[in-house]
Amino acid sequence: MHQRTVPCQGYFAPQKIEKALEIFSRYREEIKVIAGGTDLLIQYYDRLYEVGTWLDLKNIKELKEIKIHQNQMEIGAMVTHTQLEKSEDIKKYFPILSQAAADIGSPQIRNRGTIGGNIINASPAGDLLAPLMAYDAQFKLLSVQKEALISAEEFFIGPKKTILEPAQLLTGIILPLPSERTFGCWIKIGKRKALIIATITLALVVEMAEDNKTVKDVRTCLGSVAPTPIEVKEVREKMIGKNFNHLDFNQLGQIVEDKISPIDDIRGTREYRKDVAKNIMINALEEIDSAWRSHK
């Protein structure tokens, strides 16, 4: 594809990360970084004139790549939801990330919106965030001075708030490749299928030990139930080291219900969310149960 970079005071579209970082550190708060624009341009819908200068990451090729090296995958921050949905590698190693991407917005939104944008926007309802947390993702943050790797759990500190520093760019997402005995389930609840902000999301990832019946690790991550995406860690002690056949799904669902503290808002009440959280946890465990049985 022919790509030009228009030199203009109000708009930069560099081809190299180094150049982007340099521009970002020069303009800092004066510049708005734009990826897919599917959240940003809605936020600025009636005040686009307020943005003095844009830093568009569209021409940086390496940010659009999905790479596997050794036992890790690195997903570039500009990888779109459509790419996540269709990538064979993502479907193979991180199926619920692919499924969550397929549930975002509409074809038009998935073609533009990016994984990096979904993370930086840091909505408590961001569809990719619970799956990323469940797969133990780390975010690669670059500035002119330094490179940092931060876990998803540390990165989000409130609704639309992250620890990102001025002039720091999210360039990639690092995911450890899971073992073959890893099973996941993704559930999104919303008022319609397309273009809906989730009322609640659940990403459950269970890893079995080598005997293929003992639970080795588990991550129970939810969106839209707290100021940030969260993990219900109490599930771990009830599952790790236990035989999957002997688990009490109802009790595990109850733990999720008890440990979350959602709010009432236009998408659902606190009570509704707690109720649904329990039920989707049970459904997710049942789904993993049947996937695991057919895998044996």
Add this chain to the structure above:
Amino acid sequence: MSKLMIELTINGKKRKVETTPSTRLLDLIRDDLHLTGTKEGCGKGECGACTVIMNGELVTSCLILAPQADGAVITTIEGVGDGENLDPVQEAFIETGAVQCGFCTPGMILAAKKLLEENPHPTEEEIKRGISGNLCRCTGYQKIFDAIKLAANRLSTRDGGRGEKDA
């Protein structure tokens, strides 16, 4: 605000346009290129009235800045059909009565075209997902599904769907 020149290929024609960094692609298409078939509905990417095909992908032009489309190849509703003859998807929309007020129709037709290009024999569920980014508030969706099914049938015949008329 500073000005800049962008160059894009729209409906097969190369165009150079002067714009600003915060002009939306939708406004550039409508106000600068006078291609008013592309509509503005919600302005927030939810209704699909401003849908165009950019670099082979379905996008909402209200959520794209004009300079982001620099170098892009774009098809709007004016680029569908050859000027003399309608596209089979357009014909199918007319024949099944899938056009009432017409405001969603340009975006609907582009979404339908893109869907059929990627998936020539979609199921009803796949049709629903393919046009899930396009809202219609008056025709009703059933006739739109019927139109897309008719177009799929026409397109799968070798003569590109004009067989019945030309015969």
